Amino acid sequence: MTSNSINPLSRLLRYSHKYQTLIYQGITCSVLNKLFDLAPPVLIGAAVDVVVQKQDSIIASFGFETILSQLVVLSILSFIIWTLESVFEYAYERLWRNIAQRIQHDLRINVYSHIQDLELEFFENRSTGRLLSILNDDINQLERFLDVGANEILQVLTTVIVISIAFFILAPNNAWITIIPIPIIVWGAISFQKLLAPRYAEVREKVSLLSGRLTNNLTGITTIKSFTTEYYEIERVRKDSEGYLDSNQKAITLSAAFVPLIRLVILAGFTGILLFGGLEVEKGNLAVGTYSVLVFMTQRLLWPLTRLGQTLDLYQRAMASTQRVMDLLDTPITIHSGEISLPLDNIRGEITFDHITFAYNDREAVIKDFNLTIPTGATIAIVGSTGSGKSTLVKLLLRFYEIQKGSITVDGIDLREIVLYDLRRAIGLVSQDVFLFHGTVRENIAYGNTNATDGEVMHSAKIAEAHEFIMELPQGYDTIVGERGQKLSGGQRQRLSIARAILKNPPILILDEATSAVDNETEAAIARSLKHITENRTTIMIAHRLSTIRHADCIYVLEKGKIVEQGKHEELVAMEGVYNGLWRVQTGTHE
Secondary structure (H helix, E strand, O other): OOHHHOOHHHHHHHHHHHHHHHHHHHHHHHHHHHHHHOHHHHHHHHHHHHHHHHHHOOHHHHOOOOHHHHHHHHHHHHHHHHHHHHHHHHHHHHHHHHHHHHHHHHHHHHHHHHHHOOOHHHHHOOOHHHHHHHHHHHHHHHHHHHHHHHHHHHHHHHHHHHHHHHHHHHOOOOHHHHHOHHHHHHHHHHHHHHHHHHHHHHHHHHHHHHHHHHHHHHHOHHHHHHOOOHHHHHHHHHHHHHHHHHHHHHHHHHHHHHHHHHHHHHHHHHHHHHHHHHHHHHHOOOOHHHHHHHHHHHHHHHHHHHHHHHHHHHHHHHHHHHHHHHHHHOOOOOOOOOOEOOOHHHOOOOEEEEEEEEOOOOOOOOEEEEEEEEOOOOEEEEEEOOOOOHHHHHHHHOOOOOOOEEEEEEOOEEHHHEOHHHHHHOEEEEOOOOOOOOOEHHHHHHHHOOOOOHHHHHHHHHHOOOHHHHHOOOOHHHOEOOHHHOOOOHHHHHHHHHHHHHHHOOOEEEEEOOOOOOOHHHHHHHHHHHHHHOOOOEEEEEOOOHHHHOOOOEEEEEEOOEEEEEEOHHHHHHHOOHHHHHHHHHHOOOO
């Protein structure tokens, strides 16, 4: 049986098993609260019985003969019952809300943790907005149901069971009048549930599309403004929002019809007990006090069933959300950690690509039978045209993707056998796509080493030629960089990224187009500091701008996933091959 074939409620119950004790306590408090809530009609019936029967009332049979003593007993019982009802109401409210909050918290953390373990391809094939919708809106929807829905269902069940038993004890001849509507209501609830389920699944999908659209637009607001596509994007958001609106309206049209239809069924039961019960009193077959109890009990039994519509609405929304949350949690992890620990102090940094082949999504291979050995402490560069496979090698080394053939080793150990955390901790990556988190300059530099001192942060910034511009910022190292570093220029972001990698102090450093967004002056400054950056570590430099890699120990020219040339800068220029052509274009010496 696949996970998708399991009922969402069963999956939720299975997930919340660790809260079994709290759930049992919540169930107990909900049931006890409802039992005490149902007691007042009995007290009212007893009071009517005292006034009508006097010394012959039921309470008088317990030894309280005067009307005053009987009413005092009823008053004391009322005080006790109302107090206990309030106590258990507080208890179940607190328990169910805490259960809802804990399950919500655990789900969000577990789902987010699971997402982080998924391969990079998963994120490239899915909308960020959809994932955010599941992590936020869907899990919140589940929390809203657990807050009130679970208690509502328990109290309705308690009401039906207790009052049905009471009816058969007090008035077995008339019990059927009130009991008949119950199976009709239950059948109606189940029928509505089946009809609502696909509609709310559609609602959750539509809100994901809308969330994705809004997330993309807010992220790309600069592009929207620069291309003056504001009205175009408003229309696209309007279209997605109207789709969400339409799906919700279809669900609302159906769910809103539930309560009015159920009220008609309830009215039949309530009218029946008023009429036939009253006739039984007239015939002398039913006591007035008992008749009063039956009338109030009928109201207590049937009218709360109208809330089934709201509860059902919450339930279906929650189950649609649960399905999406659990499906995400069940997404298989394809890149598994190895078991060989690789302490940083023991890493030499020798890297070997041994006959590796790799293709994205079964497409044509990007890397074909590739071989390369990078000696310990060497600084090598990889160049080539766009799409030649340069950045793919980086992703494979970090195990963002798995190779289809061959092996990659670090110090002779296959990457697949190394603890994934140890492998990635040993590699510092400075990517061409710099990402800075919303926070201070200091926090972003220290991101890979959160225990770093201010002096270490500053030292890394100086090596990356970032200290000078940082000190010119309004609050220096305490300046907020904005979401994705939007308050900084491309070159400034790039230098902070380099400083972050330096502070991490990894034995293996990868500079993937690390100077692509810096000006000539900054590029020259970074080039001067490369001697310090690459000292005592294995360095892989990937670049289009060949001026930054002139002093590499060896330069490899990559074309269509294969090495076509290799050597030092001067040697490659002298070959008058691919590298020479690239160099002449960039230096302006081509004819």
